[in-house]
Amino acid sequence: MLLLWLLNRYGLFMNRPMRTRRGATLASLAAELGVSRTTVSNAYNRPDQLSPELRRRVLETARRLGYPGPDPVARSLRTRKAGAVGLLLTENLSYAFRDPAAVGVLEGLALACEDAGVGLHLVPASPGREEVAAVHRAGVDGFVVYSVPDDDPHLAAVLSRPVPTVIVDQPRLDGVDRVSPDDETAIVSVADHVAGLGHRQIGVLCMRLGRDRNDGFASVDRQQRAHYHVQRTRLAALARTFEAVGVDWNTVPVVERFDHTVDDGATAARQLLDTYPRVTAIICTSDILALGALAEAGRRGLRVPADLTITGFDGIAEASRAGLTTVHQPVLEKGRAAGRLLLSASDRVKPEVITLPTELRVGTTSAPPRTAEEQWFGP
């Protein structure tokens, strides 16, 4: 039994006349049964189109011949439906799977796909790899693109394909569906909160601003030229808000990190505090970085928020556990909305942009700065 199965599996077991040594096809099944291909096809796809008895015979013969049912690729070619959604994620997977915000999006997207009964095809695309062939090779009905830089070659490849595309977060492209939080409002709410507390000596920790690695301070020029729309927007909004309360943005240190881990957040905070020890608040463009900053503050014996205010962005579970002041965005919903949008794309004609709500969550890591006197003499 097992032997037969193996032989059959490896295509060595052919009990039907055939030129090649491959398995049975719908045509060969039809021939064996003495019916037309249509009938066999119907047995699988439209059970109501043929008598139960005939259907039983077809399926039974199929089993006997080891016919595994209609070939999905051939069917896709014919029906012009791949039954899968592509996900483009230009990030190390090892990282993507560890970032709760990314996992949330992935999960939401997967849920939407599951609801629709379509597969989720992860396109292999590491950050370094310029190879976009994988995008062209993916047999999918559409793509979800998650947070890539403006000039990502994979994104260009995706857009060149004649299938609907939904971008999550970034970049912002006219004519392309998008799902993203109201980034501007969100970051402004944090900035207002921090500025409102009275902080004027601030520092910023941000994520990668370009496809090139720059682990260190980011000049205003670099900030403005950032290839990542989200970071660019957040920094610009911060600049505007603090300029409005009299802070010269040119004097505000912004530390960039290529990788996005808690450790990187910690080293970024260290770099910031080593050079600018008088900073009273660190605004981070992500919770992950903020958690790192929190760790570094602890290491230096700085009390948060008494000595230092730290804020994040995203509202991941770890952040609320740590009591981080942050902006929450519904990441799972983001992914799910993207999936739904994509799967309903054929119904629409005009590009749609879904903006998700965000919410400032004041935790225990933000407070008014100590006065200069307090700083030197204690409260």
Add this chain to the structure above:
Amino acid sequence: MLLLWLLNRYGLFMNRPMRTRRGATLASLAAELGVSRTTVSNAYNRPDQLSPELRRRVLETARRLGYPGPDPVARSLRTRKAGAVGLLLTENLSYAFRDPAAVGVLEGLALACEDAGVGLHLVPASPGREEVAAVHRAGVDGFVVYSVPDDDPHLAAVLSRPVPTVIVDQPRLDGVDRVSPDDETAIVSVADHVAGLGHRQIGVLCMRLGRDRNDGFASVDRQQRAHYHVQRTRLAALARTFEAVGVDWNTVPVVERFDHTVDDGATAARQLLDTYPRVTAIICTSDILALGALAEAGRRGLRVPADLTITGFDGIAEASRAGLTTVHQPVLEKGRAAGRLLLSASDRVKPEVITLPTELRVGTTSAPPRTAEEQWFGP
């Protein structure tokens, strides 16, 4: 420009004579250029087969006509290569993405796929859904099946497809490639450790034993009939080890949980301790459950390991952070090995089984039991 692009995108923009309103094809491109289809195909797939000049012309015309390159599905049909690996995961994705062990496997698999430049196709298959159509619809070159019950219908569907399959962890099927840790040895090392410390009043927390929900005590019969090979093996090995030191396994409470979360581990521990307060050690078949048990112990004011020994299984990062005594298994390697095995499947003929090493890691959650006197009068 944008308008043109949009029109083209939605197939309304046809500058070529065509019956349908769909985009250009390789054939239409060839016609336009006055060359054969072969030449156009070569321009994409075998650049060395035609003059650079001609190739340039082809690509240039393609761009002009908005031809997105060879259709991946048609190509797959012709080449009999889908360029994707299917992943069958009969578990709520929301859970799968939260379980570090599962994420590790996923990540390793994704890495292997990335190395090979093939996509990873997540098959939509929730636990409840009996719908196996998605398996048949997936255009993939093979499947990786991650930890499903013996009688999973999706698994049956996968095996009916004429593509190679690699099973990770469970079930154990003759003739099918598999990658799994040495479960037996691993759990015995924990059991020996606990038994060696002198524990005789033990309790066990285990994961789902069948596709039916049974949140509560699991009879020996149920243990032995478990549809999940891994759990069955682990429980059997525990039974054997403790019987060997004089414990009657019939008296050992085993609490089962359908869902696999820290909270479930906590409620399971509560149920166990409420009914069997004299238990001195809780052996858990996963770190997640053990972390829950740890939390519950804290809630009850039980000191670990002074009052209660707790052990886990998997060696996830959270476990080492908590100092949990556990068995570590290389989850990332497991996924990567599965991917490599699958992608090299055509080279082999005989089924291969890869067994990964495990390692007992004694932490700070295991110690000898207090004597009866100590229990009542303190140390």
Add this chain to the structure above:
DNA sequence: GTGAAAGCGCTAACAC
């Protein structure tokens, strides 16, 4: 270096 012929395996009209 280029082209002609021959399908890959299937489904959707439409006719019977």
Add this chain to the structure above:
DNA sequence: GTGTTAGCGCTTTCAC
């Protein structure tokens, strides 16, 4: 309820 016809869009010998 069942069969006939006509491709879906592509690659791949093999000839020229």
